[in-house]
Amino acid sequence: GNTPEPQGGGNQSGGVKVANDEPGKKVVIGFSAPAADHGWMAAITDAAKKEAGKYSDVELRVVEGTNDPNLQISQVETFINDKVDAIVLLPFDGAALTPVALKAMKAGITVINVDRQFDSPFAARSTVLGDNYGMGVSAGTYVCERLKDKPGSVVAEIAGIDSLPLTQDRSKGFAQALAGCGLKVGNRVAAEFTVESGERAAANLLQAAPKIDALWNHDDDQGVGVTAAIKNSGRSEFFMVGGAGSANVMREIKADNGPHKATVIYPSTQGADGIRLARLAVQNKSLGDLVEVEIPRQVQLYAPVVTKDNVDRYLPTAFES
Amino acid sequence: MVSSPARANALLSVQGLVKRFPGVTALGGVDFDVRAGEVHCLLGQNGAGKSTLIKVLSGAHRPDEGEIRWRGEVVEFGNPTAAMRSGVAAIYQELDLVAGLSVADNVFLGHELSTAGFSRRAEARRRTRALLDRLGHRDISPDRDVGRLSVAHQQVVSMARALSLDGQLLIMDEPSAVLDPDEVRVLFGVIRELTAQGVAVIYISHRLAEIREIGDRVTVLKDGRTVATGLPAREVKTSELISLMTGRVLDNVYPQRASLDPAAPEVLVVRGLADGDRFAGVDLTVRAGEVVGLAGLVGSGRSEILETVYGARKAAEGTVEVDGRRLRRGSVGAAVRAGMGLCPEERKSQGLLLDQAVYRNITVSSMSSFAKFGFLDDRAERVRSSQLTEALDVRPAGVDRLVRGLSGGNQQKVVLARWLLRECRVLLLDEPTRGVDVGARSEIYELVRQLADSGVAVVVVSSDVEEVLGLADRVLVVREGRVVHDGPADEIDESRVLDLVMEGQPA
């Protein structure tokens, strides 16, 4: 009876792997992430803190979130100076933080890389990845399923911050999945992961596309604004697929009273997983359900589609945006 | 100090007033009193503390010590509003108008005509119109942006503003400095009208002739102290006033002209200079050692001619040559490199770096002569500057002071020092003695003469016709942007110049 998702909430899995949760050697973990300028990112830090709070043998140091690689590097340097046992790092830019992560590894610190990948395999002991490309594919596949009988349908996309590689991966996955059923993205705008930017982008997009059949929005946090804009415009001819999987959107899917008919999960518990892995690695423990004696090099999380049919399964672990 | 009965009757009386600024005591004990209906003149050298006194009286500065009585009661004017409420209105030396606001807005700034917060604009415009008419300026529109008026017109607006306050005491800090004789006459008419109604006027000017004409009593300040008060303005001897002010005796104000060498080379040659309709066909030739004066009404375009010669404005037509080499149009850099220097009309906005040290203001145009490979020799700059400030008697001394803290006249000397340092070939002086006291004035005349004798070509613009005639070898009269007369200074007299200047003007 293991839960299908490793990220599936501490309490559930905690009950099973009693041996791993037993207090061990004290572990000091440094945690650094980009600025919590949108809900998902805030949820990442909150979940990590909550997870760390469950273990009496973990001391977590959380530093100010920042979108300046220069500052984030110096935060990691401070962790190195402090001789912490492990660092859980969600870098603003994976490549930019690689040298300092290498430095940390060389100093004997266990680095767990979360979400945005380093460009050197030696820079982290283990990597927890969401699947951005897979998210796009899941969303695209779902859209294809619903529109497969209607060739020539108009598909629109509201992306997140366009200059981030993760946004580009999501869009690529989405476009390729759509191509599989002969559809393509007709209109695309980018927002900035915030409610306000979502509203603004959606208002313009709805003008740009007089008729839409399906809309994929990369991020449920900005989705709150997108929904507001849709409501304002009084349009209802299309269905909407969300991204990231906030509790709000899942409740909407469950109630079936809004444009959202599905959302694709991008786990906001990756940071929490990072904390767990870091603790296990420092204490020389292994992942309970694996045969291996070491934790794996890389864990890639799945990006499932949540619909009315399966929403009850995901709602408990969804983040409140 | 005993308060005499006269004091008790006075509208305003001041005792033991002290005002200190960091590093300097501007007022070190001032006593005087002003009666209703009189014109009380304040005299004193540059930096004597006249403007500071005015600011204390009008609530703009708080005194450190001393007592001000208003109608016999001790008062404290904590801010300008308090003074205005009591009936004190002031025209400050440094015109304090807001560029960007209209004339009418400036006149009623701070005591706006309004109903429930909404401006009564038509009313304000009408009253401004009336005030300006009373000051003899039908030509200033109440809707005009004050920043676009000439300095003289701005001065008129300041006066309108002071009149609009309907005060019991009107304080004027060098109102005539930028006015031409005609306008001064109108001003005096207004002052007489006011005093006849019992309004008291404190009048500050460096022109002794004006004091004699309009003043009733005179108070002399020296180094922040009263050295004499209550002197009868019409009777007291000029020499006595000057020696009270300066502590020395001055006789001949204008220096002796050396006879001009007719073979001296033509240093500055201007041909057919024109700038749109502003001025046209200006020819001007100045030989080495010659001082050429430009006389004309305020607004006749003299400043603009000077600025165009200097390259600060781009000429539409015409050429400017220095020592036979033609200058690039509209380039100050070229003019300065060719050896030209300009003391601009508005020293505060055009001449000075107010928040920088005196020596930096002096060396700004000759930096390269103090620099090796671009690195400045600070010490040499200070030494040369102090030599100049001593020669010009800039007070207080000390070249590290910020220029902002200097009195108006001393600021003017700093600008002059800049071009003395540079050893120009051609020096253009726009109102060089505006706001400068008698003592310093004769020093400046002396300097100009010395410069000319050393071979510099000098052009002087001044609204003081007497000054132009006294100082210049040759006089040009400018009217509405044209040169209407060009001849030796000793072949023309003041009334003839005034005739030329006014010709065709409505009286």
Place this chain on the structure above:
Amino acid sequence: MSEDTAVPTQQRTPVAKESGISALLGSAAGRNTGLVVALVLLCIGGVVTAGDRFADIDNVLTILRLAAVIGVVSIGMTFVITGGGIDLSVGAIVALSSVWATTLATQGIANDTHWIVMVFTALLVGGACGLVNGALIAYGRVVAFIATLASLAAARGLAEIISNRKTQIVNVPGFAAFFDASVLGIPVLVVIFALVAVGGWVLLNRTTFGRRTFAVGGNPEAARLAGIDVRRHTVMLYSLLGLCCGLAAVMLIARTTTGSATHGGLYELDAIAAVVIGGTLLSGGRGTIAGTVFGVLIFTTLSNVFTLNNLSISAQAVAKGAIIVVAVLLQQRLARRSGA
């Protein structure tokens, strides 16, 4: 430069300025020819590239709705900049006001009484923040740039603490209904923007407060000597802007149905840009509400045209830079020619 060439002694016919709407429109258009031309060019660009989709009435309303929120902030900013100040904390104040007005507690009271409680809360919070800014600057004599930079950090931090970094969704009946409605086909938000613009114009150009704002910004020393309490006036200017931010927060809550600590991101730059492109001097003493409105419209229309045309964000950025420069150059050339 061609300046006006009247000889001073010659009687100059005073330019008769009629008051009333026609003057408002006339002078606004006159002094802002460059901006009007830029906006018209932009619209032509929109029609050419996006045709009916651009010229559509719904699209126009979309543009206006988008302009409304930042527009209200920009109008307040016009006052502060004209008065010689600057405020970097507007976005943060909008965020804090939006969060405070949508806490469970506030919403609870609003549900028990009336939704107007939320509006007052937002206005109060915004006004208070402005008051603090103004007091720091006028009485504490902290440079405006630094004081409001500090407020930016503090207000956003506070907004995050209060909201616990969650998006707060509004469930007060009546609130959304009121703000989503239309008056004669014009959305309430746009009506609010128009009212604020007209009110701002009257305040700046027709009242003592407005005259004093110009004076305080143009020459504070002269204003002081004229008996104006410059410091008190400064506090009032920042408080006014704070109120505008509070109002903008209400409008943003209505638009997004949420309050959030992320609201109002980079509003400071957007608002200042709109104000400055509109012709208000950054150094104070000159300001125009009409220009600000044009500035806001130019920026919103720009992003609308880009979106209609499906342009990439990077290309948008480059084009945006170019268009800003062209608009300003145009405005300058035309203003100079018209002798203003």
Place this chain on the structure above:
Amino acid sequence: MSEDTAVPTQQRTPVAKESGISALLGSAAGRNTGLVVALVLLCIGGVVTAGDRFADIDNVLTILRLAAVIGVVSIGMTFVITGGGIDLSVGAIVALSSVWATTLATQGIANDTHWIVMVFTALLVGGACGLVNGALIAYGRVVAFIATLASLAAARGLAEIISNRKTQIVNVPGFAAFFDASVLGIPVLVVIFALVAVGGWVLLNRTTFGRRTFAVGGNPEAARLAGIDVRRHTVMLYSLLGLCCGLAAVMLIARTTTGSATHGGLYELDAIAAVVIGGTLLSGGRGTIAGTVFGVLIFTTLSNVFTLNNLSISAQAVAKGAIIVVAVLLQQRLARRSGA
């Protein structure tokens, strides 16, 4: 205020100011007492809350390394602001320079020749951007705020287009080796920062260029009439800042081993804040390099102390705002007491 009470006529001995290092340190500390005190208080706070972890030499070097990049930009910014300007595009110029210097093409040439090619590319791009800014402002007469806002958008857009919004990784041998090294235990980046600071100080305070900068910023019209080519000087100021941005880009490339269009985010605010908190007048005419260095150090030390102390992120923002205000008030009170 204790003033000296010399009567004006009394001859005042001109204060002889010795030149040289002692004067530099003395006057810098003197005029910046408030900043020094603020920094010392911050350090005491650091030692009290984080003890040895703060006072550690490694930690000090960490602070300095962090300060180096933004420090170089801030020194350039000091010149522009002292000269009466402002530049909002610095972050975007850093990004564009970093991207241009790390394209495959540039790296290819660098690999074939020498890594210095990358350095020159970055400097060239930065300088060119500054030149464009300066020309727009000085000759095009576009307000600095708007011109550089436009450059901000354009340069970031261009950086994204060139990099195709990918992070570009540096693989040039020697480059990283050079910049990661230390000189006598001091990291090369810190050495560069120190050199730029000292060079900037000399340039601003000891050369004709610096003197002209003060003149141009203090009263451009007076500077022009004194024979200074104000427009050319303005162009030089912005170009200098552009060069500083190029250098900062090189340092950032070294620190992150990447070039990216996202580099330098919000550097404009950080740099302006450091400059202004250091005592340079935003309106121009007064500027101090030492103050800027203190300003940068205060901000970086602040975030280091926060990092060491595990504070809640939102509380950090609030504290940051409060500390900025306190530092400025302190600086003002002390400066006023010392009669400066």
